[in-house]
Amino acid sequence: MSARVKLTDVAKRFRDSIIFDDLDLQIDPGSFVAVMGPSGCGKSTLLRLLAGLEMPDVGRVQVDVGAQARPRISFVFQEAQLLPWRSVLQNVALPLELDGVDSREVSALARDALIRVGLGEALQKYPHELSGGMKMRVSLARALVTRPHLLLLDEPFAALDDVTRFRLQNDLRAFWLAERMTVIFVTHSMTEAAYLADRQIMLSRRPAEILLDRVSELPTHRQDALRVSSVYLFEIEKLQSQLQDALLQAARQSRAQGGWRLDEEFP
Amino acid sequence: MSDHVLNSSKLNSLKRLEGLGRVLVPFLILCGALELAVRMEWISPFVLPRPTAVLLSLVADRAELWTGLRETALASSLALVVSASVALMMALVMSQSRWARQALLPYAVFFQTVPIIALAPMLVIWFGFGFPTALASAVVASFFPVLASALAGLDSAESAWVDLFRLHRASSWQELVKLRLPASLPYIFAGLRVSAGLAVIGCIVGEFIGGGGLGSVIDAARTQQKLDKVFAAVFLSSALGFLLIGVVGQLAKWSLSPWHVSTRDQASRT
Numbered sequence: 001m002s003a004r005v006k007l008t009d010v011a012k013r014f015r016d017s018i019i020f021d022d023l024d025l026q027i028d029p030g031s032f033v034a035v036m037g038p039s040g041c042g043k044s045t046l047l048r049l050l051a052g053l054e055m056p057d058v059g060r061v062q063v064d065v066g067a068q069a070r071p072r073i074s075f076v077f078q079e080a081q082l083l084p085w086r087s088v089l090q091n092v093a094l095p096l097e098l099d100g101v102d103s104r105e106v107s108a109l110a111r112d113a114l115i116r117v118g119l120g121e122a123l124q125k126y127p128h129e130l131s132g133g134m135k136m137r138v139s140l141a142r143a144l145v146t147r148p149h150l151l152l153l154d155e156p157f158a159a160l161d162d163v164t165r166f167r168l169q170n171d172l173r174a175f176w177l178a179e180r181m182t183v184i185f186v187t188h189s190m191t192e193a194a195y196l197a198d199r200q201i202m203l204s205r206r207p208a209e210i211l212l213d214r215v216s217e218l219p220t221h222r223q224d225a226l227r228v229s230s231v232y233l234f235e236i237e238k239l240q241s242q243l244q245d246a247l248l249q250a251a252r253q254s255r256a257q258g259g260w261r262l263d264e265e266f267p
Numbered sequence: 268m269s270d271h272v273l274n275s276s277k278l279n280s281l282k283r284l285e286g287l288g289r290v291l292v293p294f295l296i297l298c299g300a301l302e303l304a305v306r307m308e309w310i311s312p313f314v315l316p317r318p319t320a321v322l323l324s325l326v327a328d329r330a331e332l333w334t335g336l337r338e339t340a341l342a343s344s345l346a347l348v349v350s351a352s353v354a355l356m357m358a359l360v361m362s363q364s365r366w367a368r369q370a371l372l373p374y375a376v377f378f379q380t381v382p383i384i385a386l387a388p389m390l391v392i393w394f395g396f397g398f399p400t401a402l403a404s405a406v407v408a409s410f411f412p413v414l415a416s417a418l419a420g421l422d423s424a425e426s427a428w429v430d431l432f433r434l435h436r437a438s439s440w441q442e443l444v445k446l447r448l449p450a451s452l453p454y455i456f457a458g459l460r461v462s463a464g465l466a467v468i469g470c471i472v473g474e475f476i477g478g479g480g481l482g483s484v485i486d487a488a489r490t491q492q493k494l495d496k497v498f499a500a501v502f503l504s505s506a507l508g509f510l511l512i513g514v515v516g517q518l519a520k521w522s523l524s525p526w527h528v529s530t531r532d533q534a535s536r537t
Binding site for chain 1: 432
């Protein structure tokens with residue numbers, strides 16, 4: 001089961017800064033959506049609103065899985081954020097413990113999740129013994145172990161080297177294909193958004209509005225070979241040109257309303 | 268493989284010996300210099316005793332010093348346990364209740380600023396002579412570092428960890444037991460190390476005023492101008508402080524191993 005996400009007339013401000021003024025967004029169950037935008041535009045705040053870690057000042061945030069069930073939401077942070085005093089297995093078991101899952105099942109479920117991310121041999125290791133890529137794998141396993149309806153990822157691969165990042169992107173895509181949970185992936189990278197997601201959303205500067213909302217034309221099953229294919233390069237080119245058009249259109253509208261510069265939007 | 272383990276354990280023993288040597292050599296050089304300076308009458312024996320005289324006093328006055336050491340060790344260890352327990356309980360209450368924190372913290376800080384030497388005569392009036400005053404004085408002296416460090420530790424959990432717990436609707440109890448307490452352990456042990464030394468100092472001050480233990484040995488020897496005995500008692504009280512700090516260090520190692528950086532050896536650090 002996956003979650004339907006709906007934001008209606010959402011406004012959010014922090015002190016004097018307006019993050020969202022009147023944001024509407026709808027995401028179908030089982031979608032893989034990438035959210036891009038300039039630094040500080042509110043991408044992370046959007047994820048926090050969806051996770052219930054922030055409440056909107058105005059408007060409504062709905063994460064609906066139907067049948068009055070409580071949605072299971074998982075969050076992968078920018079850094080792995082593992083608890084250093086817990087072993088790898090214990091870190092992955094944590095969400096299950098907090099959710100009150102039977103203690104006899106916890107260990108088996110956590111072990112399965114770690115095997116899925118290729119860390120079946122590292123169960124008893126501690127976070128300080130792992131590489132950056134392995135830590136992020138544990139973080140992914142911790143997010144997947146509860147079989148979430150909605151998986152939120154906040155630039156999880158930004159600090160990793162290319163080889164590790166490509167491998168983790170493939171793994172994430174494979175997990176999504178297997179589980180078909182709704183995934184919202186925040187990233188700065190246009191190529192990452194193009195490769196991973198089936199829908200790309202670009203936010204403007206604060207107060208954030210949706211500048212571009214497009215559906216990918218890449219095939220559902222994606223492998224490393226796609227990265228060097230003309231289809232993928234053409235997709236990135238199209239994404240860039242659509243973004244450029246959206247920015248110009250926004251600039252024209254804004255100039256008509258009293259001044260706005262393109263280089264202010266994406267310096 | 269076994270050769271490897273053997274070599275590494277030999278290497279560790281050698282490193283430990285080297286560390287001990289680094290501590291002992293400056294001490295022995297200082298003792299030698301002092302011995303020479305006093306024997307050559309560059310320094311009067313009424314200002315500083317000869318190290319060999321202190322050593323002789325440690326042997327000659329061993330019965331009195333041993334009794335004093337036992338009393339001081341008992342009072343300061345017990346005081347450390349009491350102050351650490353009360354401070355931890357208070358920190359837990361204060362971390363859970365904003366009201367309790369606002370109400371209690373200023374008093375704890377104020378209490379810390381009162382000089383223990385000024386408070387000790389009052390402690391004699393309240394608790395009587397001997398052991399109870401030494402104990403109370405040591406508790407007062409060693410209380411605050413544990414409280415302050417435990418409070419800092421309980422607030423030290425990273426915001427992303429707190430978010431993770433909130434995302435899974437963790438109860439306050441789960442957050443305390445599975446997150447805040449483990450995250451605060453390194454801080455608590457750092458505070459305990461400071462408190463261990465302060466417990467001995469507080470105890471000696473209490474004994475100075477209320478009698479008993481090494482404090483009264485020092486006071487009596489000082490009035491009799493037996494400087495060698497004063498230094499013998501001071502040496503023992505310092506050794507007691509070292510021992511208590513060492514015990515806390517071992518407890519920290521046992522509790523924080525293998526995850527905390529302070530318990531890892533250099534080679535395993537990444």
